[in-house]
Amino acid sequence: MNLEDYKGIWIFVEYTEDKISELTFELLGIGRRLADKLKVELSSVILGHNIKCDLNLLFHYGSDKIYKLDNKHLEVYRTIPFTDALEYLVNKYRPEVLILPATSIGKDLAPRLACRLETGLSADCTELDIGPDGNLIQKKPSYSENDYITILTPNHRPQMITIRSKIFTPQTPDPNRTGKIIEEHLELNESENWTKILEIIEEDQEDANIQEAEIIVSVGRGIKKPENLGLIKKLSSCINASIGASRSIVDLGWISHYHQVGLTGKTVKPKIYIACGISGAVHHIIGMKSSDFIIAINKDPEAPIFQVADIGIIGDLFEIIPILIDKLTIK
Amino acid sequence: MKIIVCIKQVPETNNIDFNPSDLTINRSHVNGIINPFDLNAIEEAVRIKEKFDDVTISVISMGPPSFEKTLKEALTYGLDSAYLISDKLFAGSDTFSTAYILAESIKAIGDFDLILCGKHAIDGETGQVGSEIAENLKIPQATNVKKIEFHENKKIIKVESDTENGYRVLEVKLPALITVNKEINVPRIPSFKDARKALKIPIIKWDLGKLKNIDKTKIGLTGSPTKVVNIEKFQKKKDTKFISGTPNEIVNELYQILKDKHVV
Incomplete structure (x- = not known):
């Protein structure tokens, strides 16, 4: 060559x-x-x-x-x-x-x-x-x-x-x-190796096109149980954000894989990324570290997510987020 | 029907922790495991074997002799034979060279109807080797598949291949190579009976001496088209500003930040 x-x-x-x-x-x-x-x-x-x-x-x-x-x-x-x-x-x-x-x-x-x-x-x-x-x-x-x-x-x-x-x-x-x-122009001759397309299915993706989102509220194991996801949904609707998720809660089946940020999920680059209860496994950080501005809320001061965050809040998301929602809804 | 499953050993990364100073992975207690997506490929092969008569499953992996343990583990899922493709000259192979070596090894195993791979390995995440094996063997492929159904004649399969916003239903003639994702099944816990049976199955080890057709100019560090020329730490620590106080004080400050950023 x-x-x-x-x-x-x-x-x-x-x-x-x-x-x-x-x-x-x-x-x-x-x-x-x-x-x-x-x-x-x-x-x-x-x-x-x-x-x-x-x-x-x-x-x-x-x-x-x-x-x-x-x-x-x-x-x-x-x-x-x-x-x-x-x-x-x-x-x-x-x-x-x-x-x-x-x-x-x-x-x-x-x-x-x-x-x-x-x-x-x-x-x-x-x-x-x-x-x-x-x-x-x-x-x-x-x-x-x-x-x-x-x-x-x-x-x-x-x-x-x-x-x-x-x-x-x-x-x-x-x-x-x-x-x-x-x-x-090229002559193409169908062969045994060609697959046949039987159907192309497009699925309703809820609001999960997180790669287009300007603001993402992302959630991890810190949310404790799937019933608590309502809190995150409420916060995201207050600030017009899409919802992201760590691999762990996707693997647990708490939220669909369309929301997954990171290694086996999506790379996102929103203007603001709010990580709630996400410790910041390398898988996750790779998918979100290019966000313009990162806010992390986590109980564990040693959580790696703080290393890529612009704003770090060491605290309990169950205490902080409800007050924040109140403040955002009252204005 | 003959099925070949390609697997890779990867570091166990679910429990990784970081060295806080430079954010590198603390490797001192990292184990080698079967790549999780490859477990889905194994599970799918076993389900096909349970459904039809006369199905045999071989598992194949390329890597150092220490991968034998991973192949032993793969056999406990009820597979019939295992091949470890290992030679010092294979070390440093990129995806092109790896796929070439695996394809030549598969040719040496003999006839097959279906090759199953995981959609990608969690350590490299390139997802290239499957397609490259298919091209080497000149067989059709379908990638990122979440469902496989056999036609009555067992010569054709119908698969669902995931896309960004849904999936495509494809008809694929066998022999073919399919890469599967984690939606296709939930891998089982191996049964005691299968695990005991696996103990008696020897791992077949092949090196360049056995795989004489391999062109040595296409393998290893020197034969790989891509070369890794540098590795550098990438995580510059940010100057994180920490907000502290009572939840109310924290929210007040956070609210102000969101306001400055025009979120509210």
Whole structure:
């Protein structure tokens, strides 16, 4: 493999119906910075059939080019045809970096594709930069050690990574930016390896879209029993917050996994994060430490959550929260 | 029907504590356990075995010789054979190399109908090895699965694969690889009978001498496409401001902070 043959940064575009995902714009934001540093083009790659979303937005958010592959077999996501299509495009245009969203689709697709292309893949990168030799510096927390690890893919291309939502910010869209759309065609032949989509079920997620929330009231084992969750719900409705939860109470079945913040749950980055009765296991801290402002209420002064908190309250949530609710409702 | 379950030993992190000075994990009493999601994969395999005749389950893991204990534990769930893939030259393999070694080992085991893996390991949380094994073996995959149903002919399965806002129902032809999440089942406590039976099952140990087809340029530290080049402590301690006083005093101050932050 001649590394010099690989140029440019690619972002895999994820969308539903006619709407490009917010995460895609976040990926374009960091992709733009990397492309400028390398002085190369930033491109979006979009797969689908009769794609209806407004592709100009990809230019507004920083893309120089769009590679678009339309095929009836790409109408909904399936592992093999999507892998085949991306393999074809990567081998034809040879990007040096390929960034995919760490979503259910991205996490299914990225490793399959990386293996097909015989290249490296780093999951859930949280910091990216370009090294003096032009390599992509991939940083991520090592969950088991609570360290930051730095990863390179020095001898393989493209350098592939996935990124979770709310890790990077989109750049301010520039409505005057435009670029070139390259339409690609590829014959895809159905094989035994293709899964068949029988149904796509969308579930009512209550108010649990915690990744979009500006304020999160999060709750852990300190709540003692599921009946006490009413207190947290009351507080959250007073201040228009979403409810987050630690893994322990999700595992106990006290609250649905949609609320789970942390390692096996969601990464959140709200303006205000209020941790109630959460000791702050490493799993949890990883998912919330980037919040703008963190308030922690816990009885145990040694609780690790205080180490990442801006405001620490050593006290009993059952004493403090009811008084706070009263004050918030009376005004 | 032949089922292969891939498992990984991970540090027991439910009871971890921190060194308060630098927030690193205090490792002095960390045990190795079966990755929790892999237990769901084992449980699902055992349930399939209980449902149909002539099902055999093999469990496979790559790692140092000390992982033998974890495989022994896996066998107590009522599995039929266990393979430990271990060689000094495997050390330092990233997900690409690990999946390659496991796929070559699975080929050496022989025919199979279904490979089950946990959706990810709780220590690395990449969730990549399953898909990479499937690609190496050129078989279909479904990831993050919470339900598996067999078609009458036992050649096709219907699975429910979780997404951000629901799930997708997929039809997958066997042989296939499925990664499962914790919603698929609740792993049992192994029975005394199965645990006793497991004592008699030897762990089959394979190294590069046995796995002759493995291309040594694709494994270990040198063969892995990704290289870990640096490790640094990441938790800078924040200057936490502590509020103290009576609950009323605390709430007054907290209320003021929320007001300053335009929450109220």
